[in-house]
Amino acid sequence: MSELSVVGKNVIRLDALEKVTGTALYAADEALGEPGMLHGKVLWSPHAHARIISIDISRAKKVPGVEAVLTGKDVPEARVGSCVDDQHMLAREKVRFVGDAVAVVAARTLEAAEEALALIKVKYEVLPAVFDAEEAMRPDCPVVLHPGLSGYKRNMYPYLGNDLPGPNVHTHHKVRRGNVEEGFRQADLIVENRFSTARISHCQLEPASSVARPNVDGTLVISTSTKSVYTGVQAEVCRFFGLPPSKVRGVTHYIGGNFGSAPRAHIFAALAAIRTGRPVKVVFSREECFFRDLNRLPMVIYLKDGVKKDGTLVARQIKLICNCGAYAQITPLVIRNGSFGSSQYRIPNFRWDAYGVYTNEPPSGAFRGFGNAQPFWAMEQHMDIIAEKLRMDPVELRQKNLIAEGEENLRGEKTHSMGAAECLDKVAQWIGWGRPTSQPSSNTVKVAKGFALANKYTQVDTIASALVRFNKDGFVDVFHGSDEIGQGSQTVLAQIAAEELGVPVEKIKVIWGDSARVPYDHGAISSRTTMFVGNAIRAACQDVKRLICATASPVMGAAPEDLEARGGQIYFRSNPSKSMPVSDLFLPGRATCLPHDAELLGQGTFFYKGYSDGDPETGQGTRLTASYCYTAHAVEVAVDTETGEVKVLRFCSATDVGRAINPKLCEAQSEGGIAQGIGSALYEEMLLDRGRVLNCNFHDYGMPRMTELPGNHDLKCFLVEANHREGPFGAKGMGEGAMTPSAPAIANAIYNATGVRLMDLPMSPERLLRALKAQNKEAGHKSGPL
């Protein structure tokens, strides 16, 4: 692969010019000041659990400018959902969280819509509510959110499980390998702890926005800030309204950040547009984004590990209780896929039981890492706890248990493209593991290092298609259906096409974001675009090259297989000094060539054959994932033991990306992941009071700012390239892996600094001070908190 000319280069982002000049269009920017556009606003439930007695919309309807006031009566009777059909888009009988949708108003001005919203009178009978997942999971929990659950349709995923322990449990996902009881009997040391993670919000800067336009032919054109023009927009609107795909055209523009978010403003825009026959725009306020977006699934994690004296892991048992909120949404899949992370170590006896539980809190969903960061929060702290107890070096303990290339992992998959060992070595070396810290500890400020290793899989059961058009001016149009959520995929995909065709990247135009104009793709999820869409585009480029050679064959007097299309020229393989420009194929008057203005079109599709969902009882299968991206993080922190404040002084990441198509873009993902990782570790938590989000603004929700990150000289992101044989030029996805190890790495550093082991996220000053206090109380005892 030494002769690659575009892949591996730091090509400047194709969208950079539009973005620095303010001309890039986002869903929120569509229809600015457009006459005739209606504005939609939604009335949310103020109660965590209540029965709707009556809704009076008579006064709201009289507000001048109001075109529609819609309630549960106006929505389809059938429940819908991603994994469990448990929801009406507007509540019909009951509301189940503070923020459940009750009514939609569409009006000629935003002011009229807001006035009408305030005039809707809803009478509720407030019901008892449950907020704690462990309480909600009990078989005798007096609050049952969905009494009809056993009759609900449970879609798509066989691994929702059937032996559900309580009436609020919608998912029980299992993984079984070996015999954990036997494994624990063999162990010389058993470590067992309870961990928990917080509900956190994506906080992408673009607020959820959507414009729905009913077309005269009955088609609904709907643009939105949500990723995945086919699956996230078109398919979802079809599912909610019972429409065929031919009647729904999904459109996406640039997306102002995503990270797994799915706030679904488009459902309300679509509803109002369908009912009024008018175009409707819905933009959520920041506050609405907090409680309507599907936040990161909070988990309570009971982890039990058994190890031999020499550090060999022999058994791991993990039980996860997941607070999914009032509706299941995509959480069954998050829960199932969260299990993949554990396969980075060789563990002969493994047992995983994860429960998805309904509570009266805002629903959860996907968040960068898709269920993997949460178990790693526990597992990677355990590795340090075990290492200390065995007096082993924690790097060595991890290296010893790492699964090797070609080895079968604990899910039954054959390991390939395994760069974890190199990632660990790189970060350990940069941070100076085992060497003094960059500054000494004082009486009150303790400085220490810590690290963690994690991974993120890419989903296997998706499909990508692409079209490539070779134009007569030498420019190439690439059509695909994934979205630009900020990760730079358009640039990476252009580089892949340029490399395959041998043309300069400046000649590639990438077209995306419209289900009526680009071929199907599963979307910008699961760190999959580079691999899946990249492969589809590569195949389409190969297809168009075959077509070019076949078309040129009679003109050049050679068999197609004796010709090669590269860089806009067609060469004789036997004599590469002789060639013809591809553009000559378009010359008029050449009877054997293309008619003037004809097109050279290639197509390509990529998907995996022979993958499996895994056995529902054991979670075992031979091909459950497409690839794994490994990431190691090493940090140096300063802990102020008087204030509980933690300052991250230095941060190093190493990520196995398979091959970096654009190293700077990979580095940029790593840096962004680090910032979110620090946020999730130290600051971020949606604070809830009986189901109501208290800090739903950027003032009170602690997203990291520039001053909370290490300076540029104290930050290093390495890229490791364990080529993946199925990836385009060896590349695999890496966007989500970028934050999976941050929180346990920081927790391990805090422990090394203070001797305090924090098991609940975030590691706020309050929690840390409380733990330090408890430690002081125990000062007489020799052992630490474990």
Next chain:
Amino acid sequence: MKQRVTLNINGTEEEVYAEPWWSLAQVLREEFGLGGTKIACNTGDCGACTVLLDGKAVRSCLILAVKAQGRKVVTIEGLRGKDGGLHPLQQAFMEHFAVQCGYCTPGMILTAKSLLDENPAPTEEEVREGMSGNLCRCTGYAKIVEAVMAASARMRGEHR
């Protein structure tokens, strides 16, 4: 009742009738179609709506349009030079990969412009402190800081 407001936007005298509660951000976007001014929080916490008001960076979501009467507003659309060339900050943000989703970018660039106008040779710490009011969820800020430092050097004639 709507009030008549005259203001200079990106060098052009403009007139608009605005409700007294409309923010400058809202008016720039909805009345003038200047979508480069982003609204992300609408509470002044993130800086995405930053514009230059009489040369100083302000949060246009916190300023009522009627309060901008008679003042000079520069938005991201007005930052390019008279020859249409990119401002060194725009150039640096492109070259240093300081852009990801792009939603914070206009506010970042205009805040940096205001910062460099006051302090043409800031240290990295001064950049971080001076721009800490602007949130970005994608980049982790490293490349934004790098771009501002590079633009500062370029504007001072130290090409790099």
